[in-house]
Amino acid sequence: MGLLITCTLVTTLYATTITIANVSLPQIQGALSASPDQVAWIVTSNLIATAVTIPLAGWISARFGRRRAMMWGVAGFGVATLMCGLSTSLGELVFWRVLQSGFGSPLTPISQSVVIDEFTGEKRGPAVAIYSMGVGIAPTIAPLLGGYVSEEISWHWVFFILLPIAFVAFVGVLIFIKPDPPREERAKLDWTGFLSLSxxxxxxxxxxxxxxxxxxxxxxxxxxxxxxALLCGWIFLVHSLTSDRPFLDLRLLLERNFALGIGIATIFGMLFVTPMVMIPAMIQQLRDVPEFTVGLLIAMRGIGTVISQVMMISFAHRWSPRLLFFIGFALHTYAGLLMARFDMNVSLSEMAWAMAIQGLGVGFLWVPMTLVTFSNFDPRRSAEGMTLFHFLRSIASSYYISASFVVVFHTQKMNYSDLVQWINPFNDRLSFGGVMGGWNAESATGLAGIVGEVTRQATTIGYINSFNLFLWTSMLVYPLVALIVWPPRGYRPRA
Known part of the structure; x- marks a missing residue:
């Protein structure tokens, strides 16, 4: 149990950095004089660094051993987190966020592979459920704590409060993770694959x-x-398919359930983080909402996740993974439908309900994703498989968040152009300020008020369009779920 708790805490340490920082983005934006799309770099830089460094987990485990890798990862993560809190500019903060992710991201596949290897057979499902539940609880508490600390003290402290957790995780690794000799002391890193992919x-x-x-x-x-990007992507693809020891072995995707699980995890990655970034950005851009209230909204998603993960402890082996996938993604689709119906008058309770529904769906998906993806997989290559799993999930999250902001700002400009053409002195409806609620296009003050409202309406439409993108993306997964082979045949070595 100590090993399971330690692995959960190590993974939680990194997972917490995403939700705890999201709450403070508007305050950081003001303190560092950044625009909404620039401050989003704090999230996307973290995710893209995750995508680049998480494939190193397999090589690190083979070269140094999992225990040493976890020790150095937690220690480096703690130092980078300290420097994030001490940052005084956006560039400095983004730099340390990249290093924070660089040290922290390999911890996720390494610790998860430890759990998978230590718990086999019927013990694996409940162990993964407990592991997933623990990882889900911390991101639930983190926004509340981060919002309170950010509002009462400063955004710097959302990073400082992680340092005691990093210390406890480091001690847990020392005590509970068994020393393991490196599997390949002379393991070489495929620099061609790593650099071209990066x-x-x-x-x-x-x-x-x-x-x-x-x-x-x-x-x-x-x-x-x-x-x-095209050139380096082509070099990486050709090299990966022709090298004996590629940085990421794409030939692992030849196993059907593994390939389907990876595809499902990629779509899940697109949906997983996006609402936690887009909804806080929307309400704090359009309304004057305190950070703690935003933290409550994000926490509602975490509460939904914890509820479904508690259910999964009992039902992980009773329900078919296909059924769990359909339930989990149907809840995501419903949440997307709710978000796509938001407007200027949407209440915080309606937003909280949509977040809770999405969180409920998240909790149903972690266990079947793990079980299906590795159901027929070679256990000797679990670290490599877990690396590819988390790599594609992370890169999907980063790209999808950026694409969502592109949708917001592009459609905002389009709708602003469509709406503002009606704001002119020749529009008779704007000549009667009393009728129009005080708006009057014939005065500078009235015109400024009208333009401000048009901007808010155009921005709202932009966010609604991004939520429609979320809705349609959630529907892409159902054909993949239908193709899953279950029950699995188990791993069979090739002749």
């Missing part, structure tokens, strides 16, 4: 983050970044 991922992220601001392919910067 450059491709970073370039695509830059295109998504800066494309709207730079007018997309009218900008030479975007053209160069996109071209470099």
């Amino acid at each position: 450059i491709a991922i970073a370039c695509v992220q830059l295109v998504l983050d800066r494309g709207e601001r730079e007018e997309w392919f009218d900008s030479m910067e975007i053209v160069l970044e996109f071209s470099l």
